[in-house]
Each structure stands twice: as C-alpha cells, then as structure tokens.
Amino acid sequence: MKTRSTKRVLLALIALVLISLPGMILAATPPCTSITNQATVNYSVGGVSQPAVNSNTASFTVGVKVRLVVTNNDGANVSVSPGTTKAALKFTVLNDGNATNDVALSYVAAANGTASPYGGGNDSFDGTTIAIYEDTNSNGTFDDGTDQPSTTINDLAPGSSKVYFIVYTPNDLTQPPGSIAVYYLVAQAKWADGTNITEGSINVTNAMAGGTACGAGGTTVDVVFADDNGPAPDANDGTRDGKHSDDGAYIVQNATITVSKTSAVYSDPVNGTSSPKAIPGAVVTYTITISNTGNADATVSVTDSLATQITNGYLAFQTQFDDGTNSCSAGQGIVVDGTCKTNANDGDNADWNVTTANTVTVTNLTVPAGQNKVVKFQVVIQ
Amino acid sequence: MLSKRVLSMFLVLAFILVGIAYAADVEVKSVAEVEIKVKNEKGEFETRRIDAAKANVGPGDEVIFSNYYVNNGDQPVTDVVILNPVPMHTVYVDGSAGGEFAKVEFSVDGGKTFGTPETLKVKDKNGRERIARAEDYTHIRWVITKPVAPKETGVVYFKAKIK
Numbered sequence: 001m002k003t004r005s006t007k008r009v010l011l012a013l014i015a016l017v018l019i020s021l022p023g024m025i026l027a028a029t030p031p032c033t034s035i036t037n038q039a040t041v042n043y044s045v046g047g048v049s050q051p052a053v054n055s056n057t058a059s060f061t062v063g064v065k066v067r068l069v070v071t072n073n074d075g076a077n078v079s080v081s082p083g084t085t086k087a088a089l090k091f092t093v094l095n096d097g098n099a100t101n102d103v104a105l106s107y108v109a110a111a112n113g114t115a116s117p118y119g120g121g122n123d124s125f126d127g128t129t130i131a132i133y134e135d136t137n138s139n140g141t142f143d144d145g146t147d148q149p150s151t152t153i154n155d156l157a158p159g160s161s162k163v164y165f166i167v168y169t170p171n172d173l174t175q176p177p178g179s180i181a182v183y184y185l186v187a188q189a190k191w192a193d194g195t196n197i198t199e200g201s202i203n204v205t206n207a208m209a210g211g212t213a214c215g216a217g218g219t220t221v222d223v224v225f226a227d228d229n230g231p232a233p234d235a236n237d238g239t240r241d242g243k244h245s246d247d248g249a250y251i252v253q254n255a256t257i258t259v260s261k262t263s264a265v266y267s268d269p270v271n272g273t274s275s276p277k278a279i280p281g282a283v284v285t286y287t288i289t290i291s292n293t294g295n296a297d298a299t300v301s302v303t304d305s306l307a308t309q310i311t312n313g314y315l316a317f318q319t320q321f322d323d324g325t326n327s328c329s330a331g332q333g334i335v336v337d338g339t340c341k342t343n344a345n346d347g348d349n350a351d352w353n354v355t356t357a358n359t360v361t362v363t364n365l366t367v368p369a370g371q372n373k374v375v376k377f378q379v380v381i382q
Numbered sequence: 383m384l385s386k387r388v389l390s391m392f393l394v395l396a397f398i399l400v401g402i403a404y405a406a407d408v409e410v411k412s413v414a415e416v417e418i419k420v421k422n423e424k425g426e427f428e429t430r431r432i433d434a435a436k437a438n439v440g441p442g443d444e445v446i447f448s449n450y451y452v453n454n455g456d457q458p459v460t461d462v463v464i465l466n467p468v469p470m471h472t473v474y475v476d477g478s479a480g481g482e483f484a485k486v487e488f489s490v491d492g493g494k495t496f497g498t499p500e501t502l503k504v505k506d507k508n509g510r511e512r513i514a515r516a517e518d519y520t521h522i523r524w525v526i527t528k529p530v531a532p533k534e535t536g537v538v539y540f541k542a543k544i545k
Contacts, residue, residue, distance in 0.1 A: 028441040029471040029545045035439075039449040039466045041410045043459040043530075050459075055410035055449060060433075062471070062544060065440035098441045222438035 028098035032214035063222035077251035088142035089248030100210025110182035135163035177294035184232035255298030318378035407455030472542035481538030
C-alpha cells in the first residue's frame with residue numbers, strides 16, 4: 001500500500017541522513033559495562049581557595065538490549081512466471097541491540113486475503129516449494145547455485161546486518177496473472193551460544209553476549225527485548241518478544257489469450273460495396289482478434305483452416321486482400337497487425353496453403369499484455 | 383513532593399551519615415537516576431525517578447545525573463564551581479544541564495577551557511571549524527553565582543544518553 005511504501009522511503013531517508021552525519025551513529029555500549037559518574041567542587045572561604053572536594057562515585061551497569069530489525073528490500077512485488085526457475089524475496093536482518101546474537105530464521109505464508117505491502121492485490125495462493133537462503137557471496141542478489149539454504153545466522157554482531165532470501169521454486173504455475181502470494185521472514189534473537197533469551201535479571205556471560213565485558217563467569221544484568229511488532233501475525237512476531245519480521249510478495253506474470261473471429265461481407269458482384277449481400281461472388285472479410293488480458297507479453301501462432309468449405313466448394317481464398325482499409329498487392333492475401341503479408345511461406349511469418357493445405361498460418365505474433373492484435377483474410381463465396 | 387526545608391534537613395542528615403573522612407566545608411553527593419512511568423492508584427500514568435542501579439538501563443536510555451551540594455561549615459563559601467566530566471559511554475543531552483543560581487558552561491577540550499555552547503568550536507574531519515554539538519562536550523561545569531551560606535544546600539543536574 002502507498003502508506004507503507006512512503007513509510008519505508010522515509011525510514012530509509014532518515015537512516016541515510018543519520019549515517020551521513022559524522023559521528024552520529026554510535027556503537028552501542030556493550031552489556032555489563034559499568035557507567036560511573038563523579039563530580040568535583042572547588043570553592044573559597046574568606047576569599048581563600050580551598051582544596052577541591054570529590055563527590056562519591058555514582059555507578060550502574062548497562063544491561064542487554066535485544067533488538068532485531070528485519071526489512072524487505074524488494075521495493076515492489078517480485079514477478080514469477082511460467083518460465084521462472086527461482087524467484088527470491090530479499091530481506092536484510094539487522095542486529096540493533098548491544099549483544100552479539102545468533103538468529104533463527106523462519107518464513108510464514110500470509111493468510112488468504114492479506115494485502116501485499118506493495119499494492120496490486122491480496123494474497124490468494126501459497127507457493128509450492130519455498131525455502132530460506134543466505135546471501136552466501138554477500139553481493140546483495142540471489143545467485144542460484146552459489147547462495148545456500150540456511151535458517152541460522154551465527155554471531156551477528158551489534159550494528160551488523162546480513163541479507164537473506166525467501167526463494168520460491170515454482171512447479172506448475174496455474175494461478176491467473178496478477179495472483180499474489182505474501183510471505184513474512186521472521187527472525188528470532190538467541191544468545192551468541194545458541195541458547196534461548198529470556199527477559200529479566202540474568203547472569204550474562206561472554207559466551208552468551210559476545211565480547212569481553214561480562215566476564216567468562218558472567219555478570220548479573222537486566223535483559224530487555226526492545227523489538228517492534230513486525231507485520232507477521234502476533235503468534236509469530238509480537239512487540240518486545242525477541243522477534244521481528246517484514247513482508248514481501250510474489251506476483252504471477254502470465255498472459256491470458258482469447259481469440260474471437262467475425263465475418264462481414266465486403267462486396268458482391270451486384271451491389272459492389274454498398275449493402276453487399278452474401279451471394280455467390282461476394283467477398284467476405286474474416287477478422288480474427290487475439291486478445292491478451294494477462295500481465296505478461298505473449299507470442300502466439302494462429303491457424304484457420306478453410307479445408308472443409310473449400311473441399312465442399314463453398315468458398316475460395318481471396319489471394320489479393322482489399323477491404324478498403326488495407327489494400328494489398330497481388331499474392332498478398334493476409335493482413336497481420338495492419339501489414340500485408342504474402343501467401344507464400346517466405347519468412348514473413350504468414351502463409352496460405354503452404355505450411356498446411358487450405359489453412360491460413362500466422363506465426364511469431366507478439367501480443368503485449370493488455371493489447372489486441374488482428375489477423376484478416378478474405379474468401380469468395382462460390 | 384517534600385518541602386524544600388524538609389529536603390535540606392534530610393540532605394544534611396544524609397551527609398552526616400555518609401561519614402566523610404575529613405570535615406570539608408562543602409560536600410557533593412552524586413546521584414544517577416532514570417525516569418519510569420508507573421500507573422498510580424487511579425490508573426493514571428505518573429513519572430517517577432528511581433536509582434539507575436535498580437533500573438533496566440540500556441543503550442539509548444537517558445540517565446539523570448544530579449549533584450547535591452551543601453555547605454557544612456560555619457562560614458559562607460564563595461566561588462563555588464562544580465565540575466562533572468561527561469561519563470564514558472554516554473552523550474550529553476543538549477539543553478539538559480541546569481541548577482538554581484548556576485551558570486552552566488561546557489568544555490570540548492578535555493576540561494582545559496570552558497564556555498557557553500555558542501562559543502565552543504571544533505574542527506570537522508576536513509579541518510573546518512564548526513560550532514560544537516552536544517556529542518562533542520567532554521565536561522560540564524556549574525558556576526554558582528552567589529555565596530552559599532552555612533547549612534545551605536543546592537543541586538545541579540544534567541542528562542546523558544547511553545551510547
């Protein structure tokens with residue numbers, strides 16, 4: 001939806017501004033770090049300067065802040081069409097806390113009817129084969145064969161991020177063009193040693209938090225989940241539960257072809273082209289309209305057999321096409337998308353009675369998404 | 383809230399109980415607190431301060447540092463200046479320093495020189511001078527602008543955000 005895209009752009013801009021201001025991005029203070037404060041006072045008595053006096057040292061310990069941020073990076077629905085081998089949704093997983101985390105990744109298929117974050121419609125199907133892959137070669141794009149399946153991030157340091165993909169391998173894409181499948185990537189934070197994190201006053205060790213500030217034996221500090229509520233269902237990801245998520249969507253790109261055929265008497269020997277009748281000698285124009293109502297371009301072949309009518313002696317093929325709109329030369333009896341074509345099979349993707357006897361054959365006709373193309377030819381009533 | 387008189391009496395008692403090694407005329411007690419929101423009996427949210435050591439403090443949180451001072455001597459003290467380095471791992475929160483009868487100044491050179499915010503300059507990475515920002519401050523000081531009478535107390539304070 002537009003609101004979400006605007007919000008993403010705004011967040012991205014804010015992040016960009018923060019990163020570009022020198023010194024603005026501060027590395028988070030490690031857990032178990034002791035913060036101390038001491039003041040000093042100077043004063044005079046009777047005009048005589050006295051020795052400086054120190055205050056006590058006020059101190060406290062910094063706790064563990066657990067905060068993962070998952071962001072979908074696609075910017076739009078990701079196309080999948082009958083020819084697709086693998087389609088990938090791209091996500092960045094960021095450790096915005098102050099301890100090193102292992103991260104457990106999972107995906108959730110959105111319920112039917114869930115709106116795509118990028119508009120265009122609602123979820124109406126689930127993919128056949130779905131898996132999570134890491135960006136093994138760290139190049140930001142999914143490379144089939146190089147990037148490996150993975151559902152765990154090991155030792156994601158504070159401030160670091162990694163790219164992961166939800167990959168769909170379509171098996172037999174039968175959904176109508178424009179069908180949408182929405183998926184969530186859910187990331188759950190664990191301690192660096194792989195164990196589960198619980199909130200509260202916890203003895204945190206170096207092995208759990210990474211780093212050296214907590215000591216091998218550990219320091220008791222407060223552990224707090226500070227994540228937001230991502231878009232995945234609350235059962236999978238809520239507020240302040242150590243998990244975060246974001247959504248992406250696949251959209252089916254396919255062509256939908258329909259063909260219709262009409263005929264109209266163009267002329268007859270008696271009336272010419274004024275109110276012509278379907279009498280022997282009349283020229284009849286056949287118009288074949290190929291419509292692509294899908295969202296992907298299609299290249300089609302069209303054949304129309306007149307064999308029966310010709311064998312029975314009802315019709316003959318008009319070898320030179322003229323319907324007042326398109327006037328072709330001798331030997332050109334077929335009009336494809338407004339262009340006269342020869343009846344011979346001479347490389348212009350149209351022929352009469354060559355590829356197949358008594359048949360109009362048109363090949364390699366591209367019908368773009370949302371458009372029509374027209375094939376015309378004429379017959380003479382015998 | 384406690385009345386000012388009760389508060390000063392409490393502070394004098396607190397200083398006596400702390401048991402300083404030598405009887406300095408002026409003593410300073412440093413306190414670190416965080417603000418938390420709690421629901422009162424009426425179900426309304428209230429802001430309360432608790433000791434930072436008793437709270438969950440993590441990166442991004444703001445801590446209120448308060449320095450309570452008292453004149454324990456029998457003479458008035460003058461030229462009172464309280465100095466507080468910005469604690470390590472924190473950033474001073476712009477505009478948060480204050481205190482009654484206190485003129486607040488900052489240092490960006492490790493405490494060698496002090497000035498008000500608009501007079502402090504630092505060099506950026508290209509060597510160009512610019513006005514210092516809160517994150518550049520290394521020290522805060524409060525110059526108490528009047529004598530402090532015997533038994534008189536006061537407080538100066540600032541906020542810092544955990545990096």
